[in-house]
Amino acid sequence: MTITVDSATPANSGRNPDLGRATGLSCRECGAISPLGPFYACTECFGPLEVAYDYGHVTREQIDAGPKSIWRYRDLLPVPSGVADIPNTDPGFTRLVRADNLARELGVKTLWIKDDSGNPTHSFKDRVVAVALAAARELGFTVLACPSTGNLANAVAAAAARAGIRSFVFVPSNLERPKIVASAVYGPTLVAVDGNYDDVNRLASELAGEHEDWAFVNVNVRPYYAEGSKTLGFEVAEQLGWRLPSQVVIPVASGAQLVKVDKAFRELLALGLVDGEPPRIYGAQAAGCNPVAAAFKAGHDAVRPVRPDTIAKSLAIGNPADGPYVLDVARRTSGAVEDVTDDEIVEGIRLLARTEGIFAETAGGVTIAVLTKLLREGLLDPDAETVVFNTGQGLKTLDAVTTAVGPTATIPPTTEAFHALEVASR
Amino acid sequence: MSSTVNVRVPTILRTYTAGESDVSVQVGEGATLSDVVQALDAGYPGIAGRVLDDAGQIRRFVNVYVNDDDVRFASGLDTTTPDGTKVSIIPAVAGG
Numbered sequence: 001m002t003i004t005v006d007s008a009t010p011a012n013s014g015r016n017p018d019l020g021r022a023t024g025l026s027c028r029e030c031g032a033i034s035p036l037g038p039f040y041a042c043t044e045c046f047g048p049l050e051v052a053y054d055y056g057h058v059t060r061e062q063i064d065a066g067p068k069s070i071w072r073y074r075d076l077l078p079v080p081s082g083v084a085d086i087p088n089t090d091p092g093f094t095r096l097v098r099a100d101n102l103a104r105e106l107g108v109k110t111l112w113i114k115d116d117s118g119n120p121t122h123s124f125k126d127r128v129v130a131v132a133l134a135a136a137r138e139l140g141f142t143v144l145a146c147p148s149t150g151n152l153a154n155a156v157a158a159a160a161a162r163a164g165i166r167s168f169v170f171v172p173s174n175l176e177r178p179k180i181v182a183s184a185v186y187g188p189t190l191v192a193v194d195g196n197y198d199d200v201n202r203l204a205s206e207l208a209g210e211h212e213d214w215a216f217v218n219v220n221v222r223p224y225y226a227e228g229s230k231t232l233g234f235e236v237a238e239q240l241g242w243r244l245p246s247q248v249v250i251p252v253a254s255g256a257q258l259v260k261v262d263k264a265f266r267e268l269l270a271l272g273l274v275d276g277e278p279p280r281i282y283g284a285q286a287a288g289c290n291p292v293a294a295a296f297k298a299g300h301d302a303v304r305p306v307r308p309d310t311i312a313k314s315l316a317i318g319n320p321a322d323g324p325y326v327l328d329v330a331r332r333t334s335g336a337v338e339d340v341t342d343d344e345i346v347e348g349i350r351l352l353a354r355t356e357g358i359f360a361e362t363a364g365g366v367t368i369a370v371l372t373k374l375l376r377e378g379l380l381d382p383d384a385e386t387v388v389f390n391t392g393q394g395l396k397t398l399d400a401v402t403t404a405v406g407p408t409a410t411i412p413p414t415t416e417a418f419h420a421l422e423v424a425s426r
Numbered sequence: 427m428s429s430t431v432n433v434r435v436p437t438i439l440r441t442y443t444a445g446e447s448d449v450s451v452q453v454g455e456g457a458t459l460s461d462v463v464q465a466l467d468a469g470y471p472g473i474a475g476r477v478l479d480d481a482g483q484i485r486r487f488v489n490v491y492v493n494d495d496d497v498r499f500a501s502g503l504d505t506t507t508p509d510g511t512k513v514s515i516i517p518a519v520a521g522g
Contacts, residue, residue: 029487041517043438046476046487048519147521201521202491206514209437209447219520254522302486305498319496321519324486 017138021056022078025049025223028325036078038139038215040222048321049223051078058271060242063234068093070127070231076267077231078224079134087162088133089155091126092231094118096239096387101355102368106375110385112245114236115358121158121182122393123151123314123361124232124257129159129217131228136215137163143214145169147204149197149253149314150179151361151392156217157186168214170200170207176313178396196308198318218254229257233264236387237274244268244276246384249371251363251391252283252292252337253315255322261389262329279387281329282380283337284370286310286362290339292323296330297337303327311342311400312362314392336379340369346404348372349394359394367391428452429509431462436515439477442470453507459492460503462513477515489518 017036025034029047040049058075066072070092071084084090094116103111119126129152133144144160145168146152153169160167169183173192184190193200208219217225237244244265250258262281268274285293288310295303303323308316320326330337340348345362348369353359360368371388374380394401411417418424432450435443443449451465467474479485483503490497491514497505507513 039438041436041438041487041519043441044476046438046485046517046519048487197521198496199494202489202514202516205436205516205520206434208520212437216520218522222520256522305496307499317522319489319498319518319521321487321521 017135017140018080019078019135019138019224020081021053021075022051023054024052026052038141038212038220040220051223051227055267055271058273060273063238070130070228073231073234076234077131077227079131080138083134086134086137087164088130089120089126089159089162091119091130093235096236097356097358099356099388102352105351105355106372106382108375108382108386112236112240112385112387113352113356113358114232114387114389116232116389116391117358117360117364117393121151121154122396123155124229124389124391125151125155126159127231128225128228129155132215132217132221132225133159133163135224136217136221139215139221141213141215141221142166143168143211145204145207145211145214145216146218147171147197147200147216148183149316150175150183150396151314152218153183153188153190154179154186157183157188157190160188161186170204172197172200172313176397176399178398182396196318197316198305201317201319226256226260229260230264230267232257232389233261234268237265237268242274244274245279245387247280247282247335247380247386249282249284249367249374249380249386249388251315251367251389252285252320252326253317253363254320255283255292255326257391258283259322259325259329262333278333281333281335282370282374283326283330283335284367285337285339286312286315286345286366287339287341288312289316289318291318292320292326293337293339295323296327301327310345311397312345312366313397314361314363315366336374338370338373338377338379340366340373344369344373346401349401350404352390353394358390360390361392361394361397362400363392364390364394365400427455429455429457429507429511431457431465431507431509431511431513433462433466434512434514436517438517439473439515442473442476457507458503459490459497459505459507459513462507463503487518489516490514491516
């Protein structure tokens with residue numbers, strides 16, 4: 001096999017990057033190896049590149065001695081060993097909530113919510129961006145950029161501010177207002193693009209070809225960025241007492257998160273950090289943007305792009321880059337990919353909030369609603385330990401529920417008026 | 427009558443185009459994307475083999491746009507490319 005590598009290493013200052021135990025980039029399609037650098041697509045076949053490592057020996061004690069952030073897993077990420085001392089957002093180690101109320105309501109024996117709304121900018125995107133920033137610095141980049149459905153824009157703008165570097169974020173112009181404001185406040189160059197996310201993504205891919213000194217976190221440094229999602233899987237296992245759950249439900253936008261959580265579980269098994277069987281992995285999509293669920297149900301290996309139309313804008317990627325790999329993971333682990341309507345998403349948000357006091361964004365509503373649907377369809381085992389991922393904060397997508405919930409009543413400030421409502425005895 | 431089609435070349439294929447990011451090819455009237463790829467390969471030998479798989483279909487991690495439309499929403503390689511069309515070839519492994 002011939003291996004051709006573009007000699008242009010845009011912003012690299014010439015020194016070898018310190019990316020920890022990472023050894024190279026391997027094509028997930030044809031296996032061709034590229035050196036560590038700002039490469040994301042295989043020069044042989046256009047397939048996605050993935051970080052390869054030589055882990056050697058990693059122990060629970062080493063991890064336990066690390067900081068209460070994703071950097072405790074630095075030996076399993078493409079970052080320098082001293083990463084925790086460099087300004088970054090230091091996300092992770094978010095709470096794993098035992099959801100007994102929701103479990104009772106759904107008839108599930110043991111249910112946990114991995115609540116990633118507790119990250120610095122309130123979504124799981126802080127994990128991937130922190131890893132992308134650490135790697136981008138090593139590769140010599142001085143600008144951070146991204147196309148985003150919102151959460152990523154928040155995370156990139158905040159991380160760039162922490163790092164003291166410029167950022168350029170590109171979002172669809174019809175994005176939820178809180179997500180635009182919660183990016184703009186960090187001072188990036190924020191460009192609202194008239195088009196859907198796939199249009200923004202295409203623009204960013206073209207710009208990445210023009211500005212080779214910009215690290216587009218989810219384009220030209222995507223192999224490093226995506227590895228950050230493994231930390232969700234590592235944390236779930238560690239927080240369960242170094243155990244794997246039997247089944248997990250994960251939202252699917254590009255699909256990278258689900259694929260990397262599966263990779264994390266397999267790495268923990270391979271390193272001997274946990275025992276047992278790899279979990280069954282279930283993907284969750286909105287019916288208004290369900291290219292992966294549709295392909296799964298039709299038995300297809302290829303994912304046909306769709307034009308998104310759903311309130312779950314953070315999952316509204318009609319042409320998901322990791323879609324084929326989500327199908328592989330769901331089938332290999334005996335999981336599934338399911339989709340739910342916008343009404344079910346709103347009901348999912350309300351159900352989680354009402355039962356567990358966790359206000360999820362629309363993506364979390366998708367995941368809870370898919371959990372409910374999979375149980376109803378008998379595709380999920382109610383007696384098996386289950387972890388569901390909430391990847392974002394409900395305050396960012398308030399519009400989704402403002403017509404569904406509100407004051408029980410509006411009254412004058414008198415006890416008579418309150419008694420007349422007859423709500424206290426209900 | 428021949429038509430001119432402009433092609434945006436992604437970074438990883440610029441080794442074929444001597445570093446050029448935008449190239450143009452001449453195709454016949456009524457040409458399709460398939461003809462454009464053939465014309466591209468005539469000018470820059472080997473490039474078609476990077477864009478198309480062994481079965482002659484667009485590789486699954488390549489997005490091709492004719493003007494602003496993903497050809498998967500149009501007619502794929504049979505999408506027509508009249509004079510002045512802009513074709514963009516973009517790696518599909520971005521985003522999310």
